[in-house]
Amino acid sequence: MTISEINEEDRQWEGPCSQLMQNSFIFQAKIAEQVPKVINGNGIRITVENPENGKITDVIDGMTGAAVGSLGWGDPEVVEIINRAARNTFYSYPAILGNEYSEELAKFYISNSPPNAFAAALWTLSGSEANENELKIIRQYHVEKGNFNKTKFISRKTSYHGFTLGALSISSNARAEMFQEILLPQNQCLKMEACYPYRNKADNETLVQYSDRLLLELEMMILKEDPKTIGAVILETLPGTSLGTSPPTPGYLLGIRKLCTKYDILFMLDEVMCGTGRANPNGGLNCWENYLSPEEGPDIQSVGKTLGSGYVTIAGVLLSPKVRNVFIEGSGSILGSHTYSCHAFNCFVALEIQKRVKKLKLTENIFKMGNYMGELLIEKLVDTAIVGDIRGLGGFWSLELVKNSQTKEIFPLSSNMAYRLQDKCFENGLNIMGTQGCANGSGDIILLAPAFIVTKDDIEAIVHIVYMSIKDLEQELMDEGIL
Numbered sequence: 001m002t003i004s005e006i007n008e009e010d011r012q013w014e015g016p017c018s019q020l021m022q023n024s025f026i027f028q029a030k031i032a033e034q035v036p037k038v039i040n041g042n043g044i045r046i047t048v049e050n051p052e053n054g055k056i057t058d059v060i061d062g063m064t065g066a067a068v069g070s071l072g073w074g075d076p077e078v079v080e081i082i083n084r085a086a087r088n089t090f091y092s093y094p095a096i097l098g099n100e101y102s103e104e105l106a107k108f109y110i111s112n113s114p115p116n117a118f119a120a121a122l123w124t125l126s127g128s129e130a131n132e133n134e135l136k137i138i139r140q141y142h143v144e145k146g147n148f149n150k151t152k153f154i155s156r157k158t159s160y161h162g163f164t165l166g167a168l169s170i171s172s173n174a175r176a177e178m179f180q181e182i183l184l185p186q187n188q189c190l191k192m193e194a195c196y197p198y199r200n201k202a203d204n205e206t207l208v209q210y211s212d213r214l215l216l217e218l219e220m221m222i223l224k225e226d227p228k229t230i231g232a233v234i235l236e237t238l239p240g241t242s243l244g245t246s247p248p249t250p251g252y253l254l255g256i257r258k259l260c261t262k263y264d265i266l267f268m269l270d271e272v273m274c275g276t277g278r279a280n281p282n283g284g285l286n287c288w289e290n291y292l293s294p295e296e297g298p299d300i301q302s303v304g305k306t307l308g309s310g311y312v313t314i315a316g317v318l319l320s321p322k323v324r325n326v327f328i329e330g331s332g333s334i335l336g337s338h339t340y341s342c343h344a345f346n347c348f349v350a351l352e353i354q355k356r357v358k359k360l361k362l363t364e365n366i367f368k369m370g371n372y373m374g375e376l377l378i379e380k381l382v383d384t385a386i387v388g389d390i391r392g393l394g395g396f397w398s399l400e401l402v403k404n405s406q407t408k409e410i411f412p413l414s415s416n417m418a419y420r421l422q423d424k425c426f427e428n429g430l431n432i433m434g435t436q437g438c439a440n441g442s443g444d445i446i447l448l449a450p451a452f453i454v455t456k457d458d459i460e461a462i463v464h465i466v467y468m469s470i471k472d473l474e475q476e477l478m479d480e481g482i483l
């Protein structure tokens, strides 16, 4: 029975809704109208229904929503997993009771990370909630140690850590700007420069010199503010929706790690979008393993998205032994508990999904296929006019669109170029994500993050559609006199 058949049979419950002259009852995105709906998913493809004209379109999902997909859509094994989870799990209120599956999922993540990188986890429902919890954990960590003045956070310009108020306070983009007046004070949430060599590295600088400059600026900021007041340095290992997937330059992450150790500041990585297998070089989970050895890892880390692969709402906080020990030797407890934290059903499903991803060696696959996608994008898009930069790692890539690739001139924000390309790709059979704001609030990027199951043929199809769509858009721009 399909959803529309159920609705046909069972309209009584609608009541007063049927009299309201509204197209949509969902307060999300475009409030007055219904947005296109996903009505089916199969492997790397989704089927989308346009609510205005009922048109059904079947497309490749090149972005798995917001980079959530590891297993493909409609995986029959996941249906079995969910079935077992429904039969075997029972709700436990986390402040008082626990469950086996949250423990098992924590053990799985810790065991599949480098030795001694992590020692404990807290499972939340979203990446924003994970980051929100981390800000409080960081605060309590310093209080447990008697460092009461460590109340400031340093994160980065052009960053995104979620839509709750704490997460927005450490973010820096148009999404955060609108709410500035109700966020944590900005003199408490300092912003260092992003690591963005495409625009910010000087021509006469090497990548290493660029890293050194950023690190020097960070150290100056720490000293100016007083290291005794800084609680954490926070960054996305591989950024996503704000900056596009600009990988850290050589020595950059290690330099931040060292500064944090030097000044007793916690080093926090946000791997909500880039982690949990999307860009790991060893068939593992963490993106930072590309750049840091096990003993140089973060003190605290957020994860999400592919943890539940879009089937359940789950994200989490991972704690290093160092952080856990301070709590163990201190108060022995952590303040705060959400009703649905460490939810047994979600943890059961996520654990089985992760085991399946591991058994099928899908993190190896996406690292290989994703890097192949990057190479192919660089090769095929060489004769396009509006692609200024192609950047990324493993299964997470982005293109920065420019009006002039020599001068790197951006399109006016109002031309919505990222969204125009997103629509073009959709028309041509590919779902991707367009965003704006990478270059000081302006600038257009499109993002690609397919499911971990992608094959070589799928990658070639994705790159082909991106290429065709860019060419279509360029033709339109020429016709409009913009190019």
Ligand SMILES: Cc1ncc(COP(=O)(O)O)c(C=O)c1O
Residues within 6 Å of the ligand: 066, 125, 126, 127, 128, 129, 131, 160, 161, 162, 163, 236, 240, 241, 270, 271, 272, 273, 304, 305, 315
């Ligand atoms: C790096 C990063 N952190 C946090 C979040 C917030 O996660 P969620 O949307 O699950 O709250 C996102 C979402 O895109 C993200 O990309």
